[in-house]
Structure formats: structure tokens, C-alpha cells
Amino acid sequence: MSDPTVADLVDRVRDGDVRLHELDAHVDAETAATVRRRAVAEQSGSDVDAFGEYAFDAADADPNIDNMIGAVQIPIGVAGPVSVDGGAFAGDRYLPMATTEGALVASVNRGCSVIDAAGGSTARVTKSGMTRAPVFRVDDVAEAEALASWVRDNVPTLREAAESTTSHGELLAVTPYAVGNNVYLRFRYDTKDAMGMNMVTIATREACDVVEAETDASLVALSGNLCSDKKPAAVNAVEGRGRSVAADVEIPREVVEDRLHTTPEAIAEINTRKNHVGSAKAGSLGFNAHVANTVAAMFLATGQDEAQVVEGANAITTAEVTPDGDLYVSVSLASLEVGTVGGGTKLPTQAAALDVLGVRGGGDPAGSNADALAEAIAVGALAGELSLLAALGSRNLASAHEELGR
Ligand SMILES: CC(C)(COP(=O)([O-])OP(=O)([O-])OC[C@H]1O[C@@H](n2cnc3c(N)ncnc32)[C@H](O)[C@@H]1OP(=O)([O-])[O-])[C@@H](O)C(=O)NCCC(=O)NCCSC(=O)C[C@@](C)(O)CC(=O)[O-]
Numbered sequence: 001m002s003d004p005t006v007a008d009l010v011d012r013v014r015d016g017d018v019r020l021h022e023l024d025a026h027v028d029a030e031t032a033a034t035v036r037r038r039a040v041a042e043q044s045g046s047d048v049d050a051f052g053e054y055a056f057d058a059a060d061a062d063p064n065i066d067n068m069i070g071a072v073q074i075p076i077g078v079a080g081p082v083s084v085d086g087g088a089f090a091g092d093r094y095l096p097m098a099t100t101e102g103a104l105v106a107s108v109n110r111g112c113s114v115i116d117a118a119g120g121s122t123a124r125v126t127k128s129g130m131t132r133a134p135v136f137r138v139d140d141v142a143e144a145e146a147l148a149s150w151v152r153d154n155v156p157t158l159r160e161a162a163e164s165t166t167s168h169g170e171l172l173a174v175t176p177y178a179v180g181n182n183v184y185l186r187f188r189y190d191t192k193d194a195m196g197m198n199m200v201t202i203a204t205r206e207a208c209d210v211v212e213a214e215t216d217a218s219l220v221a222l223s224g225n226l227c228s229d230k231k232p233a234a235v236n237a238v239e240g241r242g243r244s245v246a247a248d249v250e251i252p253r254e255v256v257e258d259r260l261h262t263t264p265e266a267i268a269e270i271n272t273r274k275n276h277v278g279s280a281k282a283g284s285l286g287f288n289a290h291v292a293n294t295v296a297a298m299f300l301a302t303g304q305d306e307a308q309v310v311e312g313a314n315a316i317t318t319a320e321v322t323p324d325g326d327l328y329v330s331v332s333l334a335s336l337e338v339g340t341v342g343g344g345t346k347l348p349t350q351a352a353a354l355d356v357l358g359v360r361g362g363g364d365p366a367g368s369n370a371d372a373l374a375e376a377i378a379v380g381a382l383a384g385e386l387s388l389l390a391a392l393g394s395r396n397l398a399s400a401h402e403e404l405g406r
């Protein structure tokens, strides 16, 4: 509190003279964060100095955070290196994972070592496209049908409007859905290496202006929830959102027995009874064990939007015993929303994690780095599924977490 500027601004915040979010107009970003920290400490009677321990320039985080008071630190570890034969990702790479769950990195690491012993994993992006679905009000179902027809006939016009706002984004499709006097237009874009939510929201606003100018429909909301962003939704599980990406591996029986302490039969049975039947009975959208764990840890490490772990967990794991008695395992993530430009990817530690994977920034061709990131996450998820299913097979899930996680 020795800096008179800081002390004075803390007083002014307390007196209601300056709002927390107005501080950047008075001082640089670093000082503004310090003032907020002091104000929060004073108001809550707590010690928040730890938030001030961070290793980036506060001004660089301006696009990423409002009312900044510092940073939270999450430990980061690596699993691997793991060998991947991907459509965009190839070679042996460490997978960076940020988490506070003990035993998680160990588990994915074990899965990676098993995948490597089996000769590596194959991964592919099978579909790509970020969506935004505005909702329009029309008079009745006849007008709803007319709007849907108009849209189907006028995609090139909508494309021209939408693409005028971006040099990278490309409008792929517009799918109308009608419910009574509501019409939802699900716009799907190729967003190249960007996750794309800002890009497609700005582009869709432009297209909506055309719809309103050319038809009798009125825009109610630029996002009508059929997109569907940051909510569990079957539309993403079926149609995909962001990258639909899959990874698989065939593991010789002796590797399963030596390194995972179980059998291909046990893993296949657990996968069916737990991941398929159990998930069906639960009404789950995720027919997997813990894909969200790897998605969340790699999202945090690489600067992705952490709320989109919701969609990232829309995954199905399959496991079967091959005719030769070996184990085939796959994981298919329907809606993994990732970018290697934009969002949090520029912050120094997140950029470093992307460097570890070799996918920082724009790819050549555009979109290839985000595809590669999606494939890397899919392989990490596959490793996690293998290891956890095996731990359930050898009945040491609880003991592993007793030893490593508390
Ligand atoms: C913990 C293990 C891996 C031990 O497994 P193990 O086979 O007894 O360990 P090991 O000492 O023989 O080592 C085998 C390999 O594991 C890795 N490994 C081993 N230890 C470490 C470590 N400290 N740090 C990094 N890597 C480690 C490493 O790859 C090592 O190979 P090596 O390099 O020595 O040749 C195993 O028991 C395991 O994977 N258990 C499952 C734990 C798990 O998957 N937890 C996930 C979170 S559970 C959850 O959040 C979701 C849940 C469960 O609720 C979802 C649901 O409902 O299903």
C-alpha cells in the first residue's frame, strides 16, 4: 500500500467514486489489477496476495478478462510422448495437461505408454464446422415454411453477407428448424484455426440483417440455443460442432496383460456394461468414462474456452476383442471446439503448451493446426479411457486415488 496512486485509488473505489472496471482509464493494467486486489482484500477481509503472482503482462490479458485482479495458478504436467498418425497431427509429442486431480496425468500417461507399446494411435477429424443459430419470430407456420424455403434458395446471398466480416471464415451451410412461429437458422462455418465463436457471431449478425431486410421475419435473439453453445445438447452429439474427431488403437493381448494388469475381455465387458448400458440408463449424452478429464486439462493448458468442455464430453468409447484376441479401442468426440489462434491461446503459458504440441498459431493450410490440436486431445482422451477402464478391470481405481490423489 506504499504506492500513493494505489492507496488513493483504493480509497476512491471504497467511496464509490471510481468503479472497479473504470480503473484502466486511470492507470496501466498492472496497477489497475493491484488496486482491485487491494479493494477486494479490504472488502472481504481476506488475503488475496497470491492472485498477484503471475508471469504475464496484465495488458496482454485485456481481451481475455474483465475486472482483472490477477491469476489463478493450476499445476501443469505432461503425459507421453505419444505416437500419433493423424490427418494433421503426426509424430511423437508430449500432451500438456493442467489439472488439480491427482492420478489423472498418471492415468493418461499410462494410457500413452500402452498406445506406444502397441505402435501408436491413429486419429482423424471427420467433420468440422462452428455453428450459431439465431431465432426469428414469424406470424404462423405458413410463414415459417416460407422463411425456411427462402433461406434454402438464398444461401449464396447469406454467405456473401456473412463472409464480408471475416477474411478466414467460410459459411458452409444454413439449416432451418421451425417450431410453430419460431424459426431457428443454424449457420455452420469453417473457422480454420480459430475456435470461432466470436467470428461466427459477428458474421451471423450480418446475415441476420439480410434475412430481416428480405423477409417478414424478426430477429428475436442472435443465439437461439440451437447452436448449441455451452449446454448439454443432442444436436451437437448428432450433427457435430467444432471438430468431430476420433482416435483408435489395437493393443496386443500381452501388452494389456503386462501393462494394464487386466484382459481385453474385461475391458470390453466393462466398456459395454458401464459406458454403454450404464450411460443409456443414466440418460447421459457421454457414452464414455472420463473424456471430460482430458478435454478439460488440455483445454486449460492450451487456452481454450473451458466452458466448452460441456460439448467436448459428447464422446463414445468403443472396445472389442479382435479375432486374434487383442484389444481394439476407439473414442469419438462429436463436438470438440478448439482453436490455435484467438481466445486464450496467446497468453504465454498457453502459447507454450501449444508449442509443446507443435500447433501454435495459424496452420499451413489454414485450419490444420486446430485439426492437429483436436487429434492430440482425442488421443489423450483415448489414453485416459484405456487406463481408467483397465483400473476398473484390475480393481485399483480407489487405491490409485488413495496413493496419488489425496
Ligand atoms: C495410477 C495408475 C496409472 C497406476 O497404474 P500402475 O499400472 O499400478 O502403475 P505403474 O507404477 O506400474 O506404472 C505404469 C505406468 O503408469 C504411468 N504412471 C504411473 N505413476 C505415474 C506418476 N506418478 N506420474 C506419471 N505417470 C505415472 C507411467 O506411464 C507408468 O509407466 P512407466 O513410465 O513407469 O514405464 C493406474 O492405477 C490408473 O491409471 N488408475 C486410474 C486412475 C484414473 O484414471 N483416474 C481418472 C480420474 S477418475 C474420474 O475423475 C472420473 C470417474 C472415475 O468418476 C468417472 C467414472 O465414473 O468412470
Ligand SMILES: NC(=O)C1=CN([C@@H]2O[C@H](COP(=O)(O)OP(=O)(O)OC[C@H]3O[C@@H](n4cnc5c(N)ncnc54)[C@H](OP(=O)(O)O)[C@@H]3O)[C@@H](O)[C@H]2O)C=CC1
Pocket (backbone or CB within 6 Å): 165, 166, 167, 168, 169, 191, 192, 193, 194, 195, 196, 197, 198, 199, 200, 201, 229, 305, 339, 341, 342, 343, 344, 361, 362, 363, 366, 367
Ligand atoms: N461471441 C460469443 O458469442 C462467444 C465468444 N466466445 C469467446 O470467443 C473467443 C473465440 O472466438 P474466435 O472467433 O475463435 O477468436 P477471436 O475473436 O480471437 O478471433 C480470431 C480471429 O483470428 C483471425 N485469424 C488469424 N489467423 C487465423 C487462422 N489461421 N484461422 C482462423 N482465424 C484466424 C480471424 O480474423 P478474421 O475473421 O478477420 O479473418 C479470426 O476471426 C474466445 O475468447 C471465447 O471465449 C465464446 C463463446 C461465445
